[in-house]
Amino acid sequence: MSSESQQWFEVKEVGGSLWHFRFMLWITCHLPLRVVEFCTAVICFFFWLGASPVRKRSSAYLKRLFAVRGKRMPFMATYKHVLSFALSMIEKLLGWRGAIKLNRVETQGDDLDKLVEQLDRGEGAFLICSHLGNMEMLRSLTGYGEIHTHRQFKVFPVVDFSGTSKFNALLYELNPDLMNSVLDANKIGVDSAVWMKEQIVAGNVVAIAGDRTSANSQGRNIEMDFLGDSANFPEGAFTLASILNAPIYFTFAIRKHDFDIRTPYEMHVVKATTSFDCSRRERTGKIKDLVREYVQLLEKLSLRHPYQWYNFYNFWKKT
């Protein structure tokens, strides 16, 4: 299989050993952010030079995106994409360590208020997020400040762990409690479905990404036009939404300035208009409606922040 057509789960985790990650962590925690950003830019440059499969997959996405904007892909755009991703990883480490606060968000006057009101009433929700921006920022909903809820609740992310085992081992060391609240997407079964339903009924939140097909779901995808071509979206995430039958919100937290991790985040929260109070026969169509709503929003926001979509694999079937 050529590297261009590789799916992300067939791509090996880059970076040799846990030791590398530890070193990265030490640097991140002990040097001023400005220096960290500079080092990251230099390291990324050499990584980018050597990683031609990454460049190809990145440009498969960026070329489409800039074509929709009616422009050519800028010089070094794939480098910017890689750098933006590396910065988001650093931010993730800092966030898990508790070194940066996750409450530097700018609200957009959208459905965030509805979500907060709902959570304050003690009702849970199902969030569909994405690899655009930083999903960790969703945790900022769970506390702090005046824009957030007054009631304590928990967020349970459903994550596909395959492919990032070393990075995850590090995250676990940093914050075992947080890691224990993460559900493995590859182990969703009857027990976890029931458990998720109970958590939502109890007023908590379950979150899943809607823009990555999983390693064991090949063939269970929904096709949708994204950036001008038909792309695959995971049926599982949207079907789960239909089964849990809770209010659904699309959530995105996007760095305001692509290459500065000190800037606040734009928090976008949009309530889905599709709901699943329908018969099972109508459901398949409704799931497709839900995917359509989600993809339109994803496209709109990724056009604004092209470098923050962290999907380094070929999303489209045709290259």
Next chain:
Amino acid sequence: MDELKNRIKEMIVTALELEDVTAADIVEDAPLFGESERGLGLDSIDALELGIAIKENFGVSFSAANEDTKKHFYSFDTLAAYISANMPK
């Protein structure tokens, strides 16, 4: 037990909105999943939904061990036995 079995059958028909199958049609020892002449031919999504319906109707949950759950979901008989053994008294 018979009364419980009937309740479970009704729940299956209602939860999965089965159309050409009534509670009386469910063959008790046939496999629930996959292609089988006498079975219901359910899939994994149906299983998740049945799981939620069982929790809501009978207060019974399933363990995280996937293999065990598969055994309980093998046929109507195994499912009914599991529910009756684990129902809160």
